[in-house]
Amino acid sequence: MGTMIGIIGGSGLYEIEGLQDATWQSVASPWGDPSDDILTGTLDGVKMAFLPRHGRGHVHSPTTVPYRANIDALKRIGVTDVISVSACGSFREDMAPGDFVVVDQFIDRTFARDKSFFGTGCVAHVSVAHPTCPRLGAACLEAAQDSGITVHQGGTYLAMEGPQFSTLAESKMYREVWGCDVIGMTNMPEAKLAREAELCYASVAMITDYDSWHPDHGEVDVTQIIATLMGNADKARDMVKKLPALLGSDRAPCPHGCDRALEFAILTQPQNRDAQLVAKLDAVAGRMLGA
Template sequence: MSWKLGIIGGSGLYGLDGLENVRKETVGTPWGNPSSTLVHATLEGVELVFLARHDEGHRIPPSDLNYRANIDALKRAGVTDVLSLSAVGSLKEELAPGAFVVVDQFIDRSFARTKSFFSEGCVAHVAMADPVCSRLSAMAADAAEAAGVETVQRGGTYLVMEGPQFSTRAESQLYRQWGCSVIGMTNMPEAKLAREAELPYASVSMVTDYDCWRTEDADVDISDILKTMHANTAHAHALVRNLVKAMAANPRTDSPQGIETALEFAIITAPEKRDPALLAKLDAVAGRVLNR
């Protein structure tokens, strides 16, 4: 199977130099509409599908993102792997603004989001002990280092908060006590849904600020965050380019965790008890196991 990389991030990624065969596709899914049109392109001979997480112009807040539609749309587009690029706050002194953290764990503190494709009529429990693809994560870290990012941390825990407000100082200190590395609002349930869709997922978290735990600094300010995000964009472009070059040079193999078969034994509802309407909605996500 050839690589086909889905990239969830800002709409600025579409400006990557050298993209060929660029076309936009407006899609719908059984779960509603994704955040934005899909942008298909090729780079170094590798197929890419871009999805602007918050739509162009950052129109949609984190709690209102249709995470299920986003992942379903990428699955229907035939992507084999998903790279998430997102802005985060740092919970560690050594992770200054501009650092990139290729996270390997999450603590999900979101509460106002639908977190599964499965529900009454078809129940499934996928393993999330290792929530990212180790192979894709290592490739992304290599690509970030080659892009000249000064600090690239391999591994770290991403605390997912609901938002849209930033943390209180007490919350920020608590998350530091838990050993978290970064804090953001978007990678859950995104990572969980990617696992249910049997899509290897990697998250590159780009630090924009120190949250609010660092009392000697000013509190989190959106204008400062936007300045750092702008500076991170060039590195993000270079990261994607380097990652795609590595994919072009290395044939794709299945993820070490066997993510492509995550649903193999996860669906526990007896076949005769499954809801046909829900099964129809799961055609892309779970068709591999449901259609046997």
């Protein structure tokens, strides 16, 4: 199977530059409409897909992003590797605005989102002990370094519901008690759904601010964030251009088993499975369900 890199672009990143045969295509999903059409094409001989998480023009809030439809649509068109690019705040002095972090852990504090493709009539439990793919994360790290970006390897991302930013008390707790490194609103349940869909997933968090804990920076200012976002988006585009050469067009099975995450996850016996739900799972879990 060949590689197809799917980029889910966050705030400030709404396109991939240099795509050959670039086409915006509508993808129908049984889980609803994705955030937007998907931009597909090739870059250095590798198939690429780009989906703006919030939609062009930034129409979806972090809560209303159709996460299930987005992941399903990417899997449906043949994406094998998903790279999330998103804005975040930093809890670490040495992780400064303008820096990138290749996230490897999450604490999920979201509560108003559909977090699984599975449910009544087809129950499955996947492991997200290690929610990102080390192979894909290493490629993102190298691509960022090659682009001259200050990038940090590894970090814990606190996923909050939003859309409001943290209180000072929350910010201090996430930083001092829970030991988180960055905070954002969109990587959950995205990472969990990618694992259920047997897609390799990596998260590149682009730091825009110090949240509200930093005594010298005060509360989060959206004007300041937007200014940093624009610079980060330029860096992200440079990073994305380096990925095809690092990942290549030929794809071997994931050495960490991301593409086999459902192997022992589905518990509902075939005779007890809900036919309508199984039909909706055709792209996500067809390999295991025979849908």
